[in-house]
Amino acid sequence: MSYDTVVVGAGLAGLTAALRLTERGQRVMIVARGVGATHLAPATIDVLGYLGDTRVGAPAGSLAALIAASPDHPYAHITADQLATAVTWFGAHAAALGYSGSVGENMLLPTALGVPKPSALAPRSMAGGDLRGGGRFLFVGFKGFKDFHPALIADNLVRAPLPLPITARALELEPPSSRLGDLSGRVIAGRFDADNLTDWLVGELENRVEPDERIGVPAVLGLRSGDQTWQELEKRLGCTVFEVSTLPPSVPGIRLFNALTAALRARGARLVLGVRAVGAHANNGHIDTIDVANATGTVSHAVGSVLLATGGFPSGGLELDSFGATRETVFDLPLIGVPETDRVRFAPNYFDPQPLASAGVPTDDLLRPVDANGHPVYTNLHAAGAILGGAIPWKEKSGTGISVASGYAAAEAILAPAAQSVSEAVR
Amino acid sequence: MNDFIRDSLDHCVKCTICETYCPVSQVTPMFPGPKYAGPQAERYRGAGKSVDSSVDYCSGCGICTQVCPQDVKIAEINSRARAKLWEQRGVPLRNQMIARPTVIGRLGTPVAPLANWALHNRAVRGIVQSIVGIHRDAPMPSFAGKTFQKRSRNHRGPSDAPAVVYFHGCGTNYYEPLVGEMVVAVLEHNGFRVIVPEQDCCGLPLQSNGNFPAARTYVRRLVDRLVPHARAGLPIVSNSTSCGLMLKREAHEILGIEDEDLKIVSESMYDLCEFLLRLHERGQLRTDFGSLPLTVPYHAPCQQRGHGIGKPALDLLALVPDLHMIELDVDCCGIAGTYGLKKEKYEISMAVGKRLFSDIAATGSELAACDSETCRWQIAHGAGVTAVHPIELLYRAYGLDRQGQRDLVTTGTQPARVSG
Amino acid sequence: MQNTSMSSLEADVLVIGGGSTGAGVARDAALRGFSTILVERRDLADGTTGRFHGLLHSGGRYAVKDPSAARECIAENRILRVTAADCIEDTGGMFVSTPWDDPEYGDQFLEGCRATGVPAEEIPVAEALRREPRVNPGIRRAFLVPDASLDPWKLVWGCARSAEEHGARILPYHRVLDLEVDGERVVGAHIRNQRSGEEFRIHATVVINAAGAWAGQIAELAHCRVNVRAGMGLMIAMNHRLVQMCVNRCKRPADGDILLPLRTACVIGTTDVFVPDPDETEIRQADIDLLLDEGEKLVPGFRQARALHAWAGVRPLFEDTAAVAETRDVTRSHALLDHSSREGVAGFLTITGGKTTTFRLMAEAAVDAACQQLGGLRPCTTAEVALAGSESHVPYRIGNRLAAREPLPQAEEIICECELITRSMLEETIRERDTTSLDDIRRVLRLAMGPCQGGFCIYRATGILHQGGKVDQADANRGLLDFLEERWKGIHPILHGDQLRQARLDDWIFQGILDVEHLPA
Known part of the structure; x- marks a missing residue:
C-alpha cells in the first residue's frame, strides 16, 4: 500500500504529526510496536518547567536561555512562533480534554508526591489544581488504590515553595462494594464509566468539603466519561475539583490517546499496532519504501515521507547493548549525546548529571536527522519526540512539549516541500 | 535452546x-x-x-x-x-470436545436438522450445560447439512487461470459454506482458479484449550496438505482470520513448531482481504463494483489485528460506491474462539462484548461486518444484528449474486434463535 | 573515661556481628540456655551474608582442592535441608565441562567427590541439556550434585528469631564503639544505638567476635590481632531464571563459574579481588564484563539477557601467615581464635573465615569454646532443632508467592508487583521489624528487587509508611531519596539493554511524574 507519510511510533509526537498531516489531506499510516508513552505520562503539555535548578514561570520567554545553554536542544530547531502555534493548535484539536493554559506562563500542578510541577497546558479536569493562587486544598484518596497517597501530598504541598500560602488536608474514602482489594486506576476509571461512582463521591464529600476548598482526586474519573464526571462533580459539589496524575497507567493520557486516535480514524488514517518498522529502501538519499515486519514477514510500503517518532530508550527508539554501543533502532541514524564506548555513561550518584541523558538524533531545522556534517541522512525522513537528542525532558519537564511541538513542526516540514527546497538552496 | x-x-x-x-x-x-x-x-x-x-x-x-x-x-x-x-x-472432556470442530462437524452434518434443533432447544441446552459445561445461552452456529468441501467438488471453475489455494477452515466447511462459495466466486471474478485442497482443523481450538500435543498433530497434518501448493509457489488465502494466524505465526510461536514445511506455508498464507488488497495495489483487482447503499459498522477482530496488516477490509470496501463503513473502536467481542461457550466464562464473554454490542446498536444498522466466524456468531447473538464477512459485501457489490452464480440472500449469521 | 550514668545490659554471651555466623552463634548460645545479646552495626545480613551468591554448597566445588571443606559442606548441607528448610530451595546442582574446560578434570572431580562423600553422578550430555536447555550445547560432560539455593536473609532472620524465642536480644543498628577490657579480660562493650544515638554498655562473660571481614577491626579494640583479608566478590542478578539448577563449571574454582537460581532471579558469580577496606567495594566495569563473558560461556545469549543489579560482597579470608597475592588460595575453612591462648586476653573469642554453608558448624565450634569459660560444656542442639519459620520442614518453592495469591490474585493490593508483596505483608514487616527503612524492608521481603527495581512500589511503600504515622513527611521524603540513591549503586554498573529501558521509565516516574527532585526537605 502506498501512503503520503508513514509515521513510525504511536506516542504523542507521532499522533500529533499524523493528526496535522491528515488534517491537510494526507494519507497516513502509523505503525508501532505497541501503544506509546501517552499511557504513561500525565496529559499535561509541559513545554519547559526547569532551567537547571530554576523553576520556569514563562516557558516561551525562557526558550532563548534554554537554547543558549543547550544548543542541540530540539527547541533550537523550532521557532518560538511555531511552538506557540503548535501548542495552541494541539489544545484545540484535543478538544475532548478541554485544554487550558498557554506557552506564555506555567501553571503549577501538584504531583502525586505533593510537589508543584510546572505545566503550560492541562486538561480542564486537572487545571483546577493550579497552586499559584494559593488557597485551601482537600486531597481525597480511595482505599484500595495504592497509587495515590493524599496525606503525603498534603503534607509536602504546604511546605512547597509557592507564590501564595496554601493549606491542605487529606481524606481517604472507601469506594462502595469494592470489587476487590487491588484497584488499578484503570479499574476505578471503568467504574466511573459504568457504575456511576459519582453519586457516591458526591455523597461522601458534600458534607465534608469546607467553603473555598478545592478538591484534588486521583486522575481516575473515568475513561470515556472522565470529562463529564469531572463537570458533574464540580457542579454538584459547588467547588473546584481537579485530578492529580499519578503512576502509570495514566488515565488522562489514555483519554488523550483515545481522542487523538478517534480523530485520526475519522480522517481515514490507519493505525497498525504490534508491527515493527525494520528499514527502508532509498535512492539518492530519498526513501522510496519503508519495510514493516508483521506476523509472517516484511511488507514494503511506498511512501512520500517518513516520520520517525519511536521515542528514546524507554520506548526502544534507542538501545544500548552490553558492550556499550548505543544505536537508533530503525535506521541506525547518527546520534548525539552518546559518550564514547569506553567512557563513563552513568554517574555513580543518581541525581548527578548523567552523561547519556540527552542522547538522541540530531536534526536540521526541518527536523530531518543529519549526519556529522549536518546533511540530512534522507531528504524525506523527519524525526519528532523523544528520539530527538539534546534534551533531558524528565528533568526539564519538557517531554510532552517537545513531542507536540516537534510533531507539529515535522508535519509542517513534510507538508511544505517548497520550503524544504528553499532552505536547501539557502544552505 | x-x-x-x-x-x-x-x-x-x-x-x-x-x-x-x-x-x-x-x-x-x-x-x-x-x-x-x-x-x-x-x-x-x-x-x-x-x-x-x-x-x-x-x-x-x-x-x-x-x-x-x-x-x-x-x-x-x-x-x-x-x-x-x-x-x-488433564484437559477436561468439555474442552476436548469443543476443541475438535471437525469431529463435531462430522457428527452434526449428517443429522443437521436434528442437531440444529438440539443446538437451539432450551431444554437440551440446559442439559448440555449441566453435564458438559457449555453455557445454555452461548452462541452456536447451525450445521449447514452439506459441507463446503462437498459442495465445491462439483464446482467447475476456469481451468487455465493462475491458481490460488483456498484454506477455508472448519467454520466455512460445516456452518457457513455459502461464505466459502462467495470467496471462490470473488476470486474467480478476479481471474483466479481456486484450488480447494482436502483439509482438516488447524488445531487452534486445541491450542487455546491447552492441548498442545493434539494441536501440533492437527496443524502438522494441515501443513502436510498445504505444503505441496506452497512449494509450487501458490498463494494460500483464508477467510478465517484466527486459523490463518495459526498458520502464519502461532503454530511456530506458541506451539513451538520449528519446521521448514510450516515456514513455507506460513510465508504463503494471506488473509483473504489482505490478498485482495495486494491485488488492488498492483492494479489487478477488478473494481467493477456496483452501488451498495448501506451503512455498515465494521469490527476488526482481535486475531485479525494480530496479523499486523492494518484493516484491508476497510480499504477494499472503500472502493464500493455508496457503501459507508463505520470503523468501530472496540477491541474484543468477548467470544475468543471457544472461551465464551464455557459455562463459567459465558458471562465474562458477554460482559466483554457489551461495549461492542452497544456501539453497533448505536449505529442503527441491522448489518455488521467482521472477518472472524466465531466473532460474527457472538455479534449476532449479543447485538441482535446480522453479521457478515466483508467478502459478502464485495460479492454483492460485484453483482455476483445476480450473475447466475446463485440466488443468495444474506448468508451472515442471524441473531440466535433459541426455541422454547 | 567511663560514663557512670550510662545504662548497661548484662549477658552471658555478647555476639558482635549480625551475619550468618553471628546470628548462628546467638541462636546456638540461646538454645544452650545462655543469656545472649547480638549487636550489629547495620541491619542483619547486610554484610557478607546478604551479598553472597546464595549457593548452599554440596561440597562439589571443593572436592578436589579442599577435601576437608567438602566434607564439612556436605554434612552441613544435609543438616540445613532439614533444619532450615524454608530458606532452601532444592534446585539440585550440575557441574558441566564447557568447551573452555578440560573434560578430564571431571575424573578428578568424581574421584574427589567419592573421597569426600559428596554424592555425584555423571549424566549423559543429552540428559543435562534436557534438564537445562539453555546451557551451552557444547558441554562435554555433566555431573549432578546436591547443591541448592539458599536465601541468606531468611536464614539469618530465621536464626535471629529462633534466638529471640530462646530469650536472646537481637540489636541491629547497634555499633560497637569500644571493647571494655578489665586487666587481661574483655568484660563487655560500649555500644551506640545508630538510630537513636543512645550509648550504653553491655557486660558479658564471653564476647564472641563474629564480625567476619571486619573481625580484625573488632579485635583491635581489645589490642588483639586477627589477620582477615577481604576478598571482594562481584555478583550480578539476572531478571529471571536462565537455569533452574545451580550450574557450576567443572574445573578448578575460578571467576564467574557459578550460575544459580535465587528466588525469582538468577545470580552469576563471582570474582575475587583483594580490597584493603571491606567497606570500600567499588564495582569495576572490567569485572562486570568478565562475569558477562563467563555467563555467555555457560548460557549462550547471556549478554542479551536482562541484568537487574550488581553487588559486591567481601569474603573474610583468615590467614595466620604472610600474605599471598591470590586470595582464592587462602583457606575457606573457618578459624576459631581464643584470644586468651593467643594474646592472653580472656573472655574473648573470634570466629571468622568459613562460608555461609558451614555457618552452623562455625557457631557450634565458637559456642563450644565459650562454654569452657561459662562453666562447662552444654550440648549443642542446632543440628536437630529447626529454625524459626522452618518448623514444618517444608522446603521453599519458587511458586510459593504465586500460589498464595490464588485463586483471586486481586483480592489484596499488591504493592511490589514484581516480587508479589501485598500490603499486609508490607505492614506486618514494618510492625514486626519495627523499621521504617525501605532498605530493611527490601531485605526481608525482597521489596523492589524485581525487574522494575522499585519504579512502582517505592512510591507506594513510602505513602503507606507515611500514612501509618510511622514517619513524618520529611523522613518519608528522605527515605525515598536515600533508597533511590542506594539502589542506583547496584543498577548503574550493569545498565544496558532492557534494564536501561526500565531505568529510563523509572526516571520518568520519579523525576517526570512525581518530581522527587523538588520535594521539600
Missing part, C-alpha cells in the same frame, strides 16, 4: 499498558490481568507444578501482545502457561 517467548519477559518494564487493554480483567476479578499472569508470574514458573489456575481465565484474544510497546509476548506466555496447567491436570 532459544526460548524467545519466555525470554521476552525480560523486555517488560511493568508499564501496565497491557492491563489497561485487557478486555477480560476489566470485567472479572477471576483473571488477574496479562502483566500479572504473563511476564510477572512467569518468573515464578519453570520449576515444579503450575500453581496459578487463574491464568486459565485468559481468553487468549492476544490484545496484550499487540499493544505492548516492548515486544513482550504476553499472550503467548499465558497460552503456554495454560497448556502446562492442563497438561498436569
Whole structure:
C-alpha cells in the first residue's frame, strides 16, 4: 500500500504529526510496536518547567536561555512562533480534554508526591489544581488504590515553595462494594464509566468539603466519561475539583490517546499496532519504501515521507547493548549525546548529571536527522519526540512539549516541500 | 535452546499498558490481568507444578501482545502457561470436545436438522450445560447439512487461470459454506482458479484449550496438505482470520513448531482481504463494483489485528460506491474462539462484548461486518444484528449474486434463535 | 573515661556481628540456655551474608582442592535441608565441562567427590541439556550434585528469631564503639544505638567476635590481632531464571563459574579481588564484563539477557601467615581464635573465615569454646532443632508467592508487583521489624528487587509508611531519596539493554511524574 507519510511510533509526537498531516489531506499510516508513552505520562503539555535548578514561570520567554545553554536542544530547531502555534493548535484539536493554559506562563500542578510541577497546558479536569493562587486544598484518596497517597501530598504541598500560602488536608474514602482489594486506576476509571461512582463521591464529600476548598482526586474519573464526571462533580459539589496524575497507567493520557486516535480514524488514517518498522529502501538519499515486519514477514510500503517518532530508550527508539554501543533502532541514524564506548555513561550518584541523558538524533531545522556534517541522512525522513537528542525532558519537564511541538513542526516540514527546497538552496 | 517467548519477559518494564487493554480483567476479578499472569508470574514458573489456575481465565484474544510497546509476548506466555496447567491436570472432556470442530462437524452434518434443533432447544441446552459445561445461552452456529468441501467438488471453475489455494477452515466447511462459495466466486471474478485442497482443523481450538500435543498433530497434518501448493509457489488465502494466524505465526510461536514445511506455508498464507488488497495495489483487482447503499459498522477482530496488516477490509470496501463503513473502536467481542461457550466464562464473554454490542446498536444498522466466524456468531447473538464477512459485501457489490452464480440472500449469521 | 550514668545490659554471651555466623552463634548460645545479646552495626545480613551468591554448597566445588571443606559442606548441607528448610530451595546442582574446560578434570572431580562423600553422578550430555536447555550445547560432560539455593536473609532472620524465642536480644543498628577490657579480660562493650544515638554498655562473660571481614577491626579494640583479608566478590542478578539448577563449571574454582537460581532471579558469580577496606567495594566495569563473558560461556545469549543489579560482597579470608597475592588460595575453612591462648586476653573469642554453608558448624565450634569459660560444656542442639519459620520442614518453592495469591490474585493490593508483596505483608514487616527503612524492608521481603527495581512500589511503600504515622513527611521524603540513591549503586554498573529501558521509565516516574527532585526537605 502506498501512503503520503508513514509515521513510525504511536506516542504523542507521532499522533500529533499524523493528526496535522491528515488534517491537510494526507494519507497516513502509523505503525508501532505497541501503544506509546501517552499511557504513561500525565496529559499535561509541559513545554519547559526547569532551567537547571530554576523553576520556569514563562516557558516561551525562557526558550532563548534554554537554547543558549543547550544548543542541540530540539527547541533550537523550532521557532518560538511555531511552538506557540503548535501548542495552541494541539489544545484545540484535543478538544475532548478541554485544554487550558498557554506557552506564555506555567501553571503549577501538584504531583502525586505533593510537589508543584510546572505545566503550560492541562486538561480542564486537572487545571483546577493550579497552586499559584494559593488557597485551601482537600486531597481525597480511595482505599484500595495504592497509587495515590493524599496525606503525603498534603503534607509536602504546604511546605512547597509557592507564590501564595496554601493549606491542605487529606481524606481517604472507601469506594462502595469494592470489587476487590487491588484497584488499578484503570479499574476505578471503568467504574466511573459504568457504575456511576459519582453519586457516591458526591455523597461522601458534600458534607465534608469546607467553603473555598478545592478538591484534588486521583486522575481516575473515568475513561470515556472522565470529562463529564469531572463537570458533574464540580457542579454538584459547588467547588473546584481537579485530578492529580499519578503512576502509570495514566488515565488522562489514555483519554488523550483515545481522542487523538478517534480523530485520526475519522480522517481515514490507519493505525497498525504490534508491527515493527525494520528499514527502508532509498535512492539518492530519498526513501522510496519503508519495510514493516508483521506476523509472517516484511511488507514494503511506498511512501512520500517518513516520520520517525519511536521515542528514546524507554520506548526502544534507542538501545544500548552490553558492550556499550548505543544505536537508533530503525535506521541506525547518527546520534548525539552518546559518550564514547569506553567512557563513563552513568554517574555513580543518581541525581548527578548523567552523561547519556540527552542522547538522541540530531536534526536540521526541518527536523530531518543529519549526519556529522549536518546533511540530512534522507531528504524525506523527519524525526519528532523523544528520539530527538539534546534534551533531558524528565528533568526539564519538557517531554510532552517537545513531542507536540516537534510533531507539529515535522508535519509542517513534510507538508511544505517548497520550503524544504528553499532552505536547501539557502544552505 | 532459544526460548524467545519466555525470554521476552525480560523486555517488560511493568508499564501496565497491557492491563489497561485487557478486555477480560476489566470485567472479572477471576483473571488477574496479562502483566500479572504473563511476564510477572512467569518468573515464578519453570520449576515444579503450575500453581496459578487463574491464568486459565485468559481468553487468549492476544490484545496484550499487540499493544505492548516492548515486544513482550504476553499472550503467548499465558497460552503456554495454560497448556502446562492442563497438561498436569488433564484437559477436561468439555474442552476436548469443543476443541475438535471437525469431529463435531462430522457428527452434526449428517443429522443437521436434528442437531440444529438440539443446538437451539432450551431444554437440551440446559442439559448440555449441566453435564458438559457449555453455557445454555452461548452462541452456536447451525450445521449447514452439506459441507463446503462437498459442495465445491462439483464446482467447475476456469481451468487455465493462475491458481490460488483456498484454506477455508472448519467454520466455512460445516456452518457457513455459502461464505466459502462467495470467496471462490470473488476470486474467480478476479481471474483466479481456486484450488480447494482436502483439509482438516488447524488445531487452534486445541491450542487455546491447552492441548498442545493434539494441536501440533492437527496443524502438522494441515501443513502436510498445504505444503505441496506452497512449494509450487501458490498463494494460500483464508477467510478465517484466527486459523490463518495459526498458520502464519502461532503454530511456530506458541506451539513451538520449528519446521521448514510450516515456514513455507506460513510465508504463503494471506488473509483473504489482505490478498485482495495486494491485488488492488498492483492494479489487478477488478473494481467493477456496483452501488451498495448501506451503512455498515465494521469490527476488526482481535486475531485479525494480530496479523499486523492494518484493516484491508476497510480499504477494499472503500472502493464500493455508496457503501459507508463505520470503523468501530472496540477491541474484543468477548467470544475468543471457544472461551465464551464455557459455562463459567459465558458471562465474562458477554460482559466483554457489551461495549461492542452497544456501539453497533448505536449505529442503527441491522448489518455488521467482521472477518472472524466465531466473532460474527457472538455479534449476532449479543447485538441482535446480522453479521457478515466483508467478502459478502464485495460479492454483492460485484453483482455476483445476480450473475447466475446463485440466488443468495444474506448468508451472515442471524441473531440466535433459541426455541422454547 | 567511663560514663557512670550510662545504662548497661548484662549477658552471658555478647555476639558482635549480625551475619550468618553471628546470628548462628546467638541462636546456638540461646538454645544452650545462655543469656545472649547480638549487636550489629547495620541491619542483619547486610554484610557478607546478604551479598553472597546464595549457593548452599554440596561440597562439589571443593572436592578436589579442599577435601576437608567438602566434607564439612556436605554434612552441613544435609543438616540445613532439614533444619532450615524454608530458606532452601532444592534446585539440585550440575557441574558441566564447557568447551573452555578440560573434560578430564571431571575424573578428578568424581574421584574427589567419592573421597569426600559428596554424592555425584555423571549424566549423559543429552540428559543435562534436557534438564537445562539453555546451557551451552557444547558441554562435554555433566555431573549432578546436591547443591541448592539458599536465601541468606531468611536464614539469618530465621536464626535471629529462633534466638529471640530462646530469650536472646537481637540489636541491629547497634555499633560497637569500644571493647571494655578489665586487666587481661574483655568484660563487655560500649555500644551506640545508630538510630537513636543512645550509648550504653553491655557486660558479658564471653564476647564472641563474629564480625567476619571486619573481625580484625573488632579485635583491635581489645589490642588483639586477627589477620582477615577481604576478598571482594562481584555478583550480578539476572531478571529471571536462565537455569533452574545451580550450574557450576567443572574445573578448578575460578571467576564467574557459578550460575544459580535465587528466588525469582538468577545470580552469576563471582570474582575475587583483594580490597584493603571491606567497606570500600567499588564495582569495576572490567569485572562486570568478565562475569558477562563467563555467563555467555555457560548460557549462550547471556549478554542479551536482562541484568537487574550488581553487588559486591567481601569474603573474610583468615590467614595466620604472610600474605599471598591470590586470595582464592587462602583457606575457606573457618578459624576459631581464643584470644586468651593467643594474646592472653580472656573472655574473648573470634570466629571468622568459613562460608555461609558451614555457618552452623562455625557457631557450634565458637559456642563450644565459650562454654569452657561459662562453666562447662552444654550440648549443642542446632543440628536437630529447626529454625524459626522452618518448623514444618517444608522446603521453599519458587511458586510459593504465586500460589498464595490464588485463586483471586486481586483480592489484596499488591504493592511490589514484581516480587508479589501485598500490603499486609508490607505492614506486618514494618510492625514486626519495627523499621521504617525501605532498605530493611527490601531485605526481608525482597521489596523492589524485581525487574522494575522499585519504579512502582517505592512510591507506594513510602505513602503507606507515611500514612501509618510511622514517619513524618520529611523522613518519608528522605527515605525515598536515600533508597533511590542506594539502589542506583547496584543498577548503574550493569545498565544496558532492557534494564536501561526500565531505568529510563523509572526516571520518568520519579523525576517526570512525581518530581522527587523538588520535594521539600
